[in-house]
Ligand SMILES: Nc1ncnc2c1ncn2[C@@H]1O[C@H](COP(=O)(O)OP(=O)(O)OP(=O)(O)O)[C@@H](O)[C@H]1O
């Protein structure tokens with residue numbers, strides 16, 4: 001029947017059209033949801049991966065999408081890729097800052113590895129910033145990391161701050177001239193400065209030059225006496241302590257960028273790892289007479305900070321030369337006689353002597369010699385060896401041993417003994433004579 005065939009035909013066509021409509025509707029739904037996502041992404045400036053990556057952090061109301069977005073647009077400078085700089089950089093890169101410039105002039109040493117956690121055994125000898133770059137890029141390839149292998153001084157810093165617009169500067173260095181330099185530069189360029197320090201089991205943290213708070217100079221207008229500053233190389237540091245402080249420097253930086261409340265300005269955080277306490281002390285207000293941030297500043301451009309502080313802008317030991325050649329012996333000559341020598345005096349602090357020493361040496365710390373607390377013991381020792389002539393005096397790098405020789409030579413002026421300084425100390429001995437002797 002022709003009518004029936006026509007009806008069937010029409011029904012088939014209707015079915016096909018219905019299917020097509022269904023497909024079009026599904027496609028429309030898909031396009032609508034993609035559009036929604038695109039609109040969402042565009043408004044947040046985040047890719048899908050970024051939303052996933054930072055989701056846990058964005059869920060924190062104090063950060064939120066706006067804070068994460070501010071982080072993504074941010075530009076941070078870290079000076080120092082050591083004990084503080086490593087954890088600070090790690091967390092900031094993980095947290096998603098946009099640009100991170102990390103500056104350091106030093107190379108990785110074995111003594112760094114217990115605390116400078118971006119560097120590995122394979123990096124010994126490599127510039128710290130180069131070693132840092134590799135690890136940081138692995139953690140978050142979204143972040144543009146700019147490694148600069150250079151010493152920050154007035155000239156190089158001003159060049160850098162003029163070229164880039166940093167939102168925050170983080171002081172992860174270890175010497176007073178650089179602290180004043182970074183402070184003054186941040187005041188002049190109106191950048192908050194997140195400052196940290198760590199020694200032995202203690203650490204400190206504060207934020208300078210932020211929302212009308214004090215700067216470093218407001219609190220310390222006069223630099224400390226060069227002799228009163230102890231470095232990690234001399235005083236030691238438990239690696240976890242700069243880990244704590246460096247991580248908190250990253251936290252303060254994130255808070256500044258996300259513009260949260262509760263930033264640590266005008267307060268100093270004191271961490272004592274020996275009894276695991278954190279204390280907050282209120283700092284004095286901004287000093288209106290401050291030389292750099294006061295109402296009539298006398299410092300309007302960067303100065304010579306090594307001259308101002310009377311010390312070099314690094315914590316490496318500088319060798320002194322206060323003895324004549326006749327009072328010194330080099331380690332090669334010493335290596336030929338020391339095993340038979342009855343009087344070898346090691347003037348390092350006793351903790352260092354306990355760590356490692358030459359088997360036949362006797363420990364009389366220079367601190368005791370300085371205070372004449374060694375005299376009875378030494379008189380007795382020399383009396384036992386009255387037939388001898390030479391007394392060998394050594395220390396870690398050859399500076400305290402020279403000072404000790406000056407003191408001993410005067411105290412025992414009337415004896416037959418000659419006090420001989422071992423030039424370059426146990427460092428040179430380890431390098432030139434016995435590589436099995438530890439360098440620290
Ligand atoms: N003016 C500066 N310019 C560039 N880097 C600096 C400057 N001052 C200090 N630094 C860097 O800051 C870092 C501080 O690190 P840290 O305090 O852990 O000590 P360190 O010098 O690596 O080790 P140690 O004191 O044990 O020898 C160092 O890597 C140092 O090179």
Ligand SMILES: [Zn+2]
Nearest residue numbers: 215218290293
């Ligand atoms: Zn000030």
